Amino acid sequence: MFDLRGKNVCYVADCGGIALETCKALMSKNIAKLAILHSVENLQAIAKLQSIKHSTQIFFWNYDVTMEREEMKKYFDEVMVQMDYIDVLINGATLCDEQNIAATINTNLTGMMNTCATVLPYMDKKQGGKGGLILNVTSVIGLDPSPVFCAYSASKFGVIGFTRSLADPLYYTQNGVAVMALCCGPTKMFVNQDLKAFLSYGQSFADRLRSAPCQSTAICGKNIVQAIELGENGQIWIADKGDLELVKLHWYWQMSEQFRHYMQNPQPHPEN
Numbered sequence: 001m002f003d004l005r006g007k008n009v010c011y012v013a014d015c016g017g018i019a020l021e022t023c024k025a026l027m028s029k030n031i032a033k034l035a036i037l038h039s040v041e042n043l044q045a046i047a048k049l050q051s052i053k054h055s056t057q058i059f060f061w062n063y064d065v066t067m068e069r070e071e072m073k074k075y076f077d078e079v080m081v082q083m084d085y086i087d088v089l090i091n092g093a094t095l096c097d098e099q100n101i102a103a104t105i106n107t108n109l110t111g112m113m114n115t116c117a118t119v120l121p122y123m124d125k126k127q128g129g130k131g132g133l134i135l136n137v138t139s140v141i142g143l144d145p146s147p148v149f150c151a152y153s154a155s156k157f158g159v160i161g162f163t164r165s166l167a168d169p170l171y172y173t174q175n176g177v178a179v180m181a182l183c184c185g186p187t188k189m190f191v192n193q194d195l196k197a198f199l200s201y202g203q204s205f206a207d208r209l210r211s212a213p214c215q216s217t218a219i220c221g222k223n224i225v226q227a228i229e230l231g232e233n234g235q236i237w238i239a240d241k242g243d244l245e246l247v248k249l250h251w252y253w254q255m256s257e258q259f260r261h262y263m264q265n266p267q268p269h270p271e272n
Contacts, residue, residue: 001229002228003229004088004228004229005029006031007087007088008083008084009035009089010037010089010090010119011023011035011037011092012091012092012112012115013091013092013137014038014042017187017189018217018220018221019038020045020048020221021217021221022090022092022221022225024049024052027052027056028052032056033056033057034058034059035058035059035060035083035086036059037060037061037075038062038063039062039063041060041062046060059079059083063075065107065114065115066103066106066107066110067114069114069117069118076119076122085123085129086123086129087123087130088132088134089134090137090224090228091115091116091134091136093111093112094107094139095107095108095152096149097151098149098152098195098196098198099196104155105151105158107155108138108155108159109159109162116136116166120175120177124175124176125175125177126174126175131175131176131177133178134166134178134179134180135180135181135182136179136181137181137182138159138181138182138183138184139153139156139183139184140183140184140238140240142158142181142183143157143160143236143238147202148197148202148206149195149197149198150198150199156183163179163180163181164181164234164249167179167234168234172233172234178231178234179234180231180232180233180236180237182223182224182227182236182238183236183239183240184220184224184240185214185215185238185241186214186215186240187216187217188214188216215240216242223239224239230244236249
């Protein structure tokens with residue numbers, strides 16, 4: 001059980017929709033500080049958040065998740081001045097633009113990986129951090145394919161692969177940073193966008209999404225926070241239909257015993 005009381009949370013996403021509702025739920029948990037990083041500042045939304053808990057400090061930085069890692073570090077150096085430390089990092093930036101594959105991949109996958117790589121040294125117990133938790137917010141079509149949003153689905157599959165890799169005990173036992181992912185099902189506001197299918201054959205399906213029965217952003221946001229509280233390193237959760245479900249992970253490839261033994265028992269280099 002992860003206790004959010006008194007924790008410092010950093011949310012990389014917009015300040016509307018799922019992110020706003022997640023932040024509302026976080027504020028109700030008596031967190032100490034909340035940093036929001038996104039390209040557009042939503043002053044009205046920030047004011048709503050502050051009204052929930054006046055004692056929680058809220059900070060905002062204009063942030064482009066697709067920037068180079070060197071630029072990201074400058075931002076997080078400033079974040080650390082205000083936050084002192086980061087207990088929880090939530091990566092929630094998302095884009096579904098099937099006509100702009102590069103932007104979709106850069107926002108959903110590359111930017112998320114660069115953000116993790118930038119923030120991890122600040123959280124790493126062996127580098128003076130306190131450990132903590134990283135939650136990557138992704139999609140159910142990162143678990144199962146989507147014939148309509150192919151590029152978006154591919155980027156979200158990448159988030160799952162990256163999360164599971166970064167959560168390996170090879171890292172967790174040393175840096176003390178748990179890594180998890182949460183897959184959102186169809187959610188209002190997201191499906192209300194003018195979405196284009198990867199190929200025109202799927203456009204009628206994309207159009208019907210606008211009127212499809214979907215979970216509310218408020219319920220999804222509450223379940224994201226609940227997953228943080230309940231979760232453990234390496235877990236993948238689904239937040240859909242108002243419910244929260246733990247994914248049973250499957251390994252398709254089993255390494256041979258010879259390969260396993262070799263990898264787990266480093267051999268000394270022969271002397272010249």
